[in-house]
Amino acid sequence: MRLEDKVYKKLMEVPKGQVTTYGELAKAVGLKNGQRAIGRIMNKNPYPVIVPCHRVILSSGKVGGYAWGEKIKANMLAKEGIKIKDGKITDSKIIHRF
Numbered sequence: 001m002r003l004e005d006k007v008y009k010k011l012m013e014v015p016k017g018q019v020t021t022y023g024e025l026a027k028a029v030g031l032k033n034g035q036r037a038i039g040r041i042m043n044k045n046p047y048p049v050i051v052p053c054h055r056v057i058l059s060s061g062k063v064g065g066y067a068w069g070e071k072i073k074a075n076m077l078a079k080e081g082i083k084i085k086d087g088k089i090t091d092s093k094i095i096h097r098f
Contacts, residue, residue, distance in 0.1 A: 003029070003031075003037075003041070004041050004044070006029045007025065007029050007038060007041050008041075008045070008047065008051045010025060010028045010029050010098065011025060011051055011052060011053065011055070011056065012050075012051060012052070013096070013098065014052065014055045014096045015096070016052075016080050017080045017081045017082060017094065018055065018082075018094045018095070018096040019055045019056065019057045019077065019082065019089060019094060019095055019096065020055060020056055020057070020095060020096040020097075020098075021035075021056065021057055021058065021059045021095065022035040022036075022038040022039055022042075022056055022057075022058065022059070022064075023035045023038075023059050024095070024096070024097060024098060025038050025056060025098075026038045027098070028098035035059075038056065039065070042056055043065075043067055045067075048067070053066075053067075054066060054073045054076045054077060055077070055080075055096075057089060057095075060088070061088045061089045061092065062087055062088050062089075063077065063084060063087050063088070063089070070087065074087065077089075082094060
């Protein structure tokens with residue numbers, strides 16, 4: 001299985017209303033220090049409606065980048081009930097750990 005497919009499959013485990021970090025997702029698929037690789041994979045996600053790449057955030061809690069812009073990503077997360085203030089997730093309890 002391609003790395004991209006492993007990453008997308010693992011990301012599908014993150015439920016609506018929760019997020020994970022690039023680092024957590026990297027560890028979950030066996031990439032040590034693979035945050036940047038995860039970011040590149042998320043940026044090329046061919047299935048954005050199916051694979052919820054908007055649920056991947058920075059370890060600092062900041063929303064982070066998104067192919068269609070950070071504002072759209074923040075709006076998508078807010079629609080899932082995730083509270084964001086000044087571009088940052090306000091509740092660390094919603095971070096999904098694999």
